[in-house]
Amino acid sequence: MDLTFSPEEEAFRSEVRNFIAENLPADVKGKARRDMTSKDDFLKWHHILYKRGWVAPLWPKEYGGTGWNVTQRYIFNEECAKAETPQVLPFGVAMCGPVIFTYANEEQKKRFLPRILSGEDWWCQGYSEPGAGSDLASLKTKAVREGDHYIVNGQKTWTTLAQYADWIFCLVRTDPNVKSQEGITFLLIDMKTPGITVKPIIVLDGAHEVNEVFFDDVKVPVENRIGEENKGWTYAKFLLVHERSGIAGVARSKKAIERLREVARAETVDGEPLVETDEFARKIAELEIDLSALEYTELRTLAREARGGHAGPESSILKIKGTEIQQRITELTVEAIGYYAYPYERGFGDNEYPPGPEYAVGQAGHYFNMRKSSIFGGSNEIQRNIIAKAVLGL
Numbered sequence: 001m002d003l004t005f006s007p008e009e010e011a012f013r014s015e016v017r018n019f020i021a022e023n024l025p026a027d028v029k030g031k032a033r034r035d036m037t038s039k040d041d042f043l044k045w046h047h048i049l050y051k052r053g054w055v056a057p058l059w060p061k062e063y064g065g066t067g068w069n070v071t072q073r074y075i076f077n078e079e080c081a082k083a084e085t086p087q088v089l090p091f092g093v094a095m096c097g098p099v100i101f102t103y104a105n106e107e108q109k110k111r112f113l114p115r116i117l118s119g120e121d122w123w124c125q126g127y128s129e130p131g132a133g134s135d136l137a138s139l140k141t142k143a144v145r146e147g148d149h150y151i152v153n154g155q156k157t158w159t160t161l162a163q164y165a166d167w168i169f170c171l172v173r174t175d176p177n178v179k180s181q182e183g184i185t186f187l188l189i190d191m192k193t194p195g196i197t198v199k200p201i202i203v204l205d206g207a208h209e210v211n212e213v214f215f216d217d218v219k220v221p222v223e224n225r226i227g228e229e230n231k232g233w234t235y236a237k238f239l240l241v242h243e244r245s246g247i248a249g250v251a252r253s254k255k256a257i258e259r260l261r262e263v264a265r266a267e268t269v270d271g272e273p274l275v276e277t278d279e280f281a282r283k284i285a286e287l288e289i290d291l292s293a294l295e296y297t298e299l300r301t302l303a304r305e306a307r308g309g310h311a312g313p314e315s316s317i318l319k320i321k322g323t324e325i326q327q328r329i330t331e332l333t334v335e336a337i338g339y340y341a342y343p344y345e346r347g348f349g350d351n352e353y354p355p356g357p358e359y360a361v362g363q364a365g366h367y368f369n370m371r372k373s374s375i376f377g378g379s380n381e382i383q384r385n386i387i388a389k390a391v392l393g394l
Contacts, residue, residue: 046119070302081251092116092123124162126170134379137180143172152218162211186232188224205365248322313390316383323373330367
């Protein structure tokens, strides 16, 4: 595997870097590092990329994608991470969009894809339910067909940013009498439809990020069904491969380790910078070694895609190690900051003015928030089962 970049690729890197430097709003830069990015911030950066034609690198050019090869996509993600741009929210662009341009009919493509690209429609994901998270195939939200509509009843949970969403892509049970995976259908549902109720779930850091979504006799046109009835599990698995690959977050973890080193240089133990102590230096070194191994795994996956292959079970490896590394970074950051990491400012107590250094602000909340990363997209325990079955043949 050749790890050197060609002169053309280096020129592309310079183009991306210059574009970000000239267009990333100062009031948005770096907010994602502390989980403080607002809807307006996400959309501001989305619209900037959309105008440049860079908002959907994974999409085919015929549907509004960039036409970049895998190396260009890698470079773009790396430069965005270095500059600490907001991420383009994945639910429309990276998750639902690929399902639509791969499996939907032409009318659905024309209806939904342009509005996903432009950011006019904000999407959320209706997968997990109480009792059906890691075992997603056991979902119970049901849809009964009545003429040209489905009547949907049930509940979804941990629905990220549903309070802002215009649409939800949703797995529903349309046949309870077959094997669980074979009776599921993939529906696109307008969140303004009567009968939908969104209730907030306030998480450990005090933020309103996730929600419960209830469906009470919600009428969904049959024309909003993707593909065939009862074949939704096929489309769901396709979507999850895209989600798990993106969760690895190698480039952003590299930037986060840089920030961790900055913190560890500023913090001292008996007058010595923490980063120079044997124990903490060892912990960072182990983290960097694991991240380097993960990066090579990602590059091998990209090389296979460049040869015409597709991401498969190896996306589970990327998901497991990527999220474990992300969690370890937040753990070491909190460890480095010490007691100044404990206070956080989202609605608890009187922490309007943080008592510690600026780099400590929000880090406890970020630590708590990242406990989720080994669960969403399919828990890491489930990913190990996938690897055992699909890769090792056990």
